Amino acid sequence: GAVVSQHPSWVICKSGTSVKIECRSLDFQATTMFWYRQFPKQSLMLMATSNEGSKATYEQGVEKDKFLINHASLTLSTLTVTSAHPEDSSFYICSARHLMNTEAFFGQGTRLTVV
């Protein structure tokens, strides 16, 4: 299957700072990317959908000013957690899909810990 890479795999940051997570599609052009969050022992929760060159569409209850998503190219999307707090500590996962393909491929996830 296609390869989606996230960076970093894990990050620890201080409360109040911002953290950027990158998601890259390595061998295909991702017209659509998705960002998920997963708390321990829970399922993945969709945060937002982004199409290349367009503003992201956020799911209900997700603060767009806190979770900034940029999808400026067909191979890169970034999620910036602004003014992070301990409750933002979670496993963040991106997914990418090409317009012509029906399946989406996932990155390996980023473990964010806010202290």
Place this chain on the structure above:
Amino acid sequence: DAKTTQPPSMDCAEGRAANLPCNHSTISGNEYVYWYRQIHSQGPQYIIHGLKNNETNEMASLIITEDRKSSTLILPHATLRDTAVYYCIVRVITGSGNTGKLIFGQGTTLQVKP
């Protein structure tokens, strides 16, 4: 909300077939059934998908009932490395664009035992 129902957990003996059921009684005619799995602390891995015909690939087989209200994922010879959470997802097509977002339910935790 997720549109599928799966048992929360299942056990399977190593080397035997693992049959994971999924109910999706409200599926629409243009929605696919997708299966993904997530091994602990990793991103989900695509397994297989189908619309109405049975599908098979190198990982698994997908059996979809004729009325499409349920399906079964079959791992023909389960190994210890198949221990994971398996998600059955009905693909949502929203708006004028085909965003194809995947909404995850709680999945089935499959434990393959020696």
